[in-house]
Amino acid sequence: MAYAQAQSQHPRFSVLSTASLGSIEHLSPAASATRFSLPSAPSINTALAGGKTGTRPNIYDRNLNKTRTTEVSASAFAFLFSEVVQYTQKRVSGIADLERRLNTLGYRVGTRVLELMVWRAEGTSKAPKREIRFLPALMSIHTQVWKSVFGKPADAIEKSVENSDEYMIIDNDPPITRHISVPRDMSQLSCSSFSAGIVEAVLDGLGFPARVTAHNTPNDQYPNRTTILIKLEQSVMDREEALKT
Template sequence: MSDPSAYAFPTSGSSRLSTASSIYTDNRHTPQTRNKSLLERNLNRTKGAEVGLSSFAFLFSEMIQYAQKRVNGIQDLERKLNEFGYRVGLRMLELLVWRDRNPKREVRVLSILYFIHTALWKGLFGKQADSLEKSTENEDEFMISDNEPVLTKYISVPRELSQLNCNAFLAGVVEAILDSAQFSARVTAHTVPIDGFPLRTTILIKFEKDVLARDELLK
């Protein structure tokens, strides 16, 4: 994707089908047998279903445009994307737990991080994250890295927005998961390129002191 602010997509009118006509001209299309709406579908039946990357990229670009019109500056835009991601994370945790045949509450820091590194990433992107590391400098910091993040695969940030990291959305998702599981933390996204992976993104997780103190008691 190029500059997010440059996107403009045409809209088209939607065609409507008369409900009455459908019912009386074809007995198969009765109110009892019509297709269920998205909200009525069984959540387990959609497990493993995939969304086209182009469709996702279109939706994400629209989100960026929406946020750009309501913020002032890069930090404000990242904060807005983080808020969007937080809302998704709250629902994503509920969905993942619902689909797990043997759900359990994680009570250890490493356990919840492993859950995010594997289950969350697979639920969102169809693969687990590339690495889970603990900071060698700060005891309260952990890092989850993705060498080829899907969110920014088609995003080209213009020079004047070079400090923008749209994976702030993903950081919001992770922060919501942690907050919901009672692991308060500050989560931010950082671009950390390495050879062969120029878009490599690291999600930096900095836990609150009480979380680490509780984890120490559980050892």
């Protein structure tokens, strides 16, 4: 019970309530076996042509290093993300709520991206390095993370002139929003909040907690230009200042 309470307080995750847990027993196989029945399915290990027996390849048996350069169809990705946006849009109360939910979805993806990149780094390097300064970590997000997720590095990194705790990642043509048409009444919406969630998760995992948001910053040359704004927590700024001495 203590575990359930701890999980429910985390802003990124949610658990079933006590009331809903009590109803799960009605969905158990034992309870539903008398009401529903399915014909026995053939075994996955089927006889192939010529009398040879083969097994279906398991995705968990793949070598993650060999799939480093594997690409996903752009049309399939665009269709999937479009469905995610439309599904989420029907369950929100406004633009801010929609961006928050897209950010949360991106955060969950970002935790897995970081885990995969760390695993690959430790598997291919004899002395893997963990960045303790913010700028090198930001550069790795700009190049390695962006290329791993979107197939290309981001276009630029900028630092705010007015606020020392704010940094920006610039993407002139985000692949994630390339095929999304936003209605005029929702012109303030930035679907790149999904990308902002990925960046926030990676920064949290690396030990640089920050609040990350996405903003539309179009210009004449790049109408889909997007800025990912990173606002670091004060603890990160204090540590950076201490490491300078």
